[in-house]
Amino acid sequence: MEINxxxxxxxxxxMGFEKELYSLHDxxxxxxxxxxxxxxxxxxxxxxxxxxxxxxxxxxFIKNKDKGLIYMEIExxxxxxxxxxxIRSLDCVLDVEIHNSxxxxxxxxxxxxxxxxxxxxxxxxxISEADRHNIRGERISVDTMPVVGEENLADAVLAVEKLPRVxxxxxxxSLMGGKITEAIKRLKEKTxxxxxxxxxxxxAPKVADLVIxxxxxxxxxxxxxxxxxxKFDINKVKGKII
Amino acid sequence: MEINxxxxxxxxxxMGFEKELYSLHDxxxxxxxxxxxxxxxxxxxxxxxxxxxxxxxxxxFIKNKDKGLIYMEIExxxxxxxxxxxIRSLDCVLDVEIHNSxxxxxxxxxxxxxxxxxxxxxxxxxISEADRHNIRGERISVDTMPVVGEENLADAVLAVEKLPRVxxxxxxxSLMGGKITEAIKRLKEKTxxxxxxxxxxxxAPKVADLVIxxxxxxxxxxxxxxxxxxKFDINKVKGKII
Numbered sequence: 001m002e003i004n005x006x007x008x009x010x011x012x013x014x015m016g017f018e019k020e021l022y023s024l025h026d027x028x029x030x031x032x033x034x035x036x037x038x039x040x041x042x043x044x045x046x047x048x049x050x051x052x053x054x055x056x057x058x059x060x061f062i063k064n065k066d067k068g069l070i071y072m073e074i075e076x077x078x079x080x081x082x083x084x085x086x087i088r089s090l091d092c093v094l095d096v097e098i099h100n101s102x103x104x105x106x107x108x109x110x111x112x113x114x115x116x117x118x119x120x121x122x123x124x125x126x127i128s129e130a131d132r133h134n135i136r137g138e139r140i141s142v143d144t145m146p147v148v149g150e151e152n153l154a155d156a157v158l159a160v161e162k163l164p165r166v167x168x169x170x171x172x173x174s175l176m177g178g179k180i181t182e183a184i185k186r187l188k189e190k191t192x193x194x195x196x197x198x199x200x201x202x203x204a205p206k207v208a209d210l211v212i213x214x215x216x217x218x219x220x221x222x223x224x225x226x227x228x229x230x231k232f233d234i235n236k237v238k239g240k241i242i
Numbered sequence: 243m244e245i246n247x248x249x250x251x252x253x254x255x256x257m258g259f260e261k262e263l264y265s266l267h268d269x270x271x272x273x274x275x276x277x278x279x280x281x282x283x284x285x286x287x288x289x290x291x292x293x294x295x296x297x298x299x300x301x302x303f304i305k306n307k308d309k310g311l312i313y314m315e316i317e318x319x320x321x322x323x324x325x326x327x328x329i330r331s332l333d334c335v336l337d338v339e340i341h342n343s344x345x346x347x348x349x350x351x352x353x354x355x356x357x358x359x360x361x362x363x364x365x366x367x368x369i370s371e372a373d374r375h376n377i378r379g380e381r382i383s384v385d386t387m388p389v390v391g392e393e394n395l396a397d398a399v400l401a402v403e404k405l406p407r408v409x410x411x412x413x414x415x416s417l418m419g420g421k422i423t424e425a426i427k428r429l430k431e432k433t434x435x436x437x438x439x440x441x442x443x444x445x446a447p448k449v450a451d452l453v454i455x456x457x458x459x460x461x462x463x464x465x466x467x468x469x470x471x472x473k474f475d476i477n478k479v480k481g482k483i484i
Contacts, residue, residue: 031404038296038318042287049281058283058312060300061406063433070300071404076280105394105401107387116373123369123386124362131358131388143385144365145349146373152347159347162273162313164303191305 032070033095040092047086053077073101107139109165110222113156114172116146122172125219133227154179167226168194177202211241274312275337282334289328295319315343349381351407352464355398356414358388364414367461375469396421403432409468410436419444453483
């Protein structure tokens with residue numbers, strides 16, 4: 001039996017992620033807790049750029065009314081001791097910590113949006129398949145957004161553009177079209193996120209990369225599409241309906 | 243039949259999230275695509291603080307080697323036109339957009355970590371329950387991390403501290419203890435994230451807020467614990483094993 005040409009031995013790393021994953025030696029994680037006030041992030045980034053740090057990732061949010069947490073992944077810092085001293089000297093700073101980058105913990109993401117019933121079935125497939133790859137050293141997370149209504153679903157699809165590490169989006173519902181279809185088109189223009197759709201009513205499946213009828217299989221395939229331990233190349237099956 | 247005292251009519255909003263959700267009038271979303279170089283975030287935050295903007299949320303990441311995407315939620319901006327003009331004038335900036343804050347899209351998060359089999363069962367309960375509340379106007383997302391090994395699981399639990407909008411963490415496995423238990427203790431010290439554990443071997447369930455044997459129910463209860471449309475107060479059942 002010949003190996004089907006949709007499978008190949010030497011898979012190209014997706015999104016350059018694996019390459020990044022194995023060159024973390026120069027990268028640090030930084031967590032700062034500071035007062036919630038104007039200008040904190042500006043002062044902090046000033047210290048980092050003075051020490052030649054290139055900020056690869058930032059996640060900042062308000063923990064409660066008074067405090068904010070800032071987590072960063074930074075490469076190229078000249079002097080870690082100086083970094084921590086300078087940050088500590090800011091009067092708005094309550095806590096500073098340098099630690100390993102969390103990039104390898106968060107990993108690549110599969111996002112499932114749509115109706116609760118289908119989202120949970122796609123999640124079963126995706127989580128089981130992610131587990132199989134994570135056992136072999138990958139880090140694939142499965143995130144879901146059970147969303148109601150055309151407007152909200154279109155917003156959720158567009159929001160994927162602003163999220164880091166997303167490899168694939170699965171549309172899990174019975175009817176999607178109109179604004180959702182427009183949102184998918186925009187997402188595909190702006191990013192290289194793969195879009196898999198369940199077989200459903202409406203125009204959304206027509207603009208997806210791949211249409212899969214069984215939700216569990218859609219979840220499995222979504223993970224295979226981003227896993228470098230899977231011998232599957234979504235580009236070779238684009239436009240198919242199964 | 244009397245209503246059990248673990249349920250109450252007037253539920254206090256959790257994490258102040260709902261209050262924030264309904265006071266977005268002053269808050270804008272900002273998306274900037276810029277060159278991947280040192281100092282970009284410093285220049286951008288300088289412009290924002292000069293216009294009196296308080297940055298409530300930041301998500302910044304590298305889209306590919308050359309480009310970074312920065313998404314922010316900002317309150318108090320004096321002059322939106324000036325903001326966009328000043329950002330556009332930076333030579334590192336490729337694209338700028340002001341839009342609605344995405345806070346109401348991302349919503350509160352339930353995070354499930356552990357082994358694939360249990361994680362997917364907890365997810366079924368959580369996604370179905372989230373859907374029921376989202377239909378009534380909430381935004382609850384369910385995120386999973388199928389993780390292998392004590393070290394990795396402990397790292398994943400600690401990483402929850404750096405994530406925004408997390409209301410509850412569910413530990414879904416058959417054996418957790420040692421470093422994982424230490425990580426849970428730290429997470430509980432540093433945040434107000436609720437921790438629900440499946441009934442399992444090891445010391446982890448002993449430091450959780452609640453131990454639930456059935457994984458589907460654990461997922462349902464996790465969502466009830468953060469949903470303001472649920473008449474359930476986790477503080478009233480803390481320490482229980484069901």
